Amino acid sequence: MSSKLNIAIMAGGDSSEANISLQSATQIAGWLDPERFNAFKIIVKGNSWSLEQPGENPLPIDKNDFTVTINGKRIAFDCALIAIHGTPGENGLLQAYFQMLKIPYTTGGVMNSAVTFNKYFSKELVVATGVSLAKDVIIKRGENYVPEEIVEKLGLPVFVKPNESGSSYGVTKVKTIDDLAPAIDKAFTEDEFVIVEEFISGRELTCGVFKGAKNEIVLPVTEIIPETEFFDYDAKYLNKSQEITPAQIPDQLKERIQNFSSKIYDRLQCKGIVRVDYIVRDENIYFLEINTVPGMSAASIVPQQVRATGMNMRDFFTMVVEDAIERSGR
Helix, strand or coil: CCCCEEEEEEEECCCCCHHHHHHHHHHHHHHCCCCCEEEEEEEEECCEEEEECCCCCCEEEECCCCEEEECCEEEECCEEEECCCCCCCCCCHHHHHHHHHCCCECCCCHHHHHHHCCHHHHHHHHHHHCCEECCEEEEECCCCCCHHHHHHHHCCCEEEEECCCCCCCCCEEECCHHHHHHHHHHHHCCCCEEEEEECCCCEEEEEEEEECCCCEEEEEEEEEEECCCCCCHHHHHCCCEEEECCCCCCHHHHHHHHHHHHHHHHHCCCCEEEEEEEEEECCEEEEEEEECCCCCCCCCHHHHHHHHCCCCHHHHHHHHHHHHHHHHCC
16 A cells, blocks of 8 residues: 555444444554555544544534544544444444445444344344243333233343443343342343343353454354452453463354354444354353444454454454455445
């Protein structure tokens, strides 16, 4: 490449995960190859989009054409590297914006992002891969439900989760029927729909995948051993979990998890980097959820998996950005 490309690292967002997104964006900016790319951190908060530069006042982004003016010079961007966990970066809203402007971006498309952000719809689609699924009940805000009927179907304990959210916000492990309604109310603070899932006791394993036009990489499997009751926010982001990469599991299990991860990636029409989470009980591999904008903070799992392959994050992100641009036909 003769000249450096301008990369907009999209950070922040409108969900409870905004702070994690900012950490991811800072980490990514340090990983991008300064010989190839100019990294710009764009902070998104509602309708306010601004370029953040150290020691400078934020500069407004012109959303009509996704440009910014710096010292009288108009800067356009060659690629949007989406690092927003939750809305609008993980649910298809940003993807639709960039699609209309014909600006390359690093995640899956509008349909992929919207469907994968919806835990219930994701499960409906991945069943075709043969992966096991926890039984569940979906509840809409305002809909009547009978706790006894839910417990009869799913048993106890259960997990109560917002249907569209990430980073374990609003998630509760419920052990008694009396605690079910308060947990559902808590989950409704994050989303209009709540999913109640049976509890499956087992080992928690996760696997990252990147597939591009030139490279397909199914990353090593990581085992997560939370110090907390489950892999909640504290376990994920406050180092209250032990993460073993590569996981100390039999080769056959590792290969099955990697194979499911590859199939799920294709089934959901993913692009860019994703991470697929599982619980393994006996011989059964249960799909938990897919993260299409996985965390890239210092404590995050995908960077551990990339390093375990012997690759460094600079080369990995060069591959991701160049693939996004190539996919766009630019």
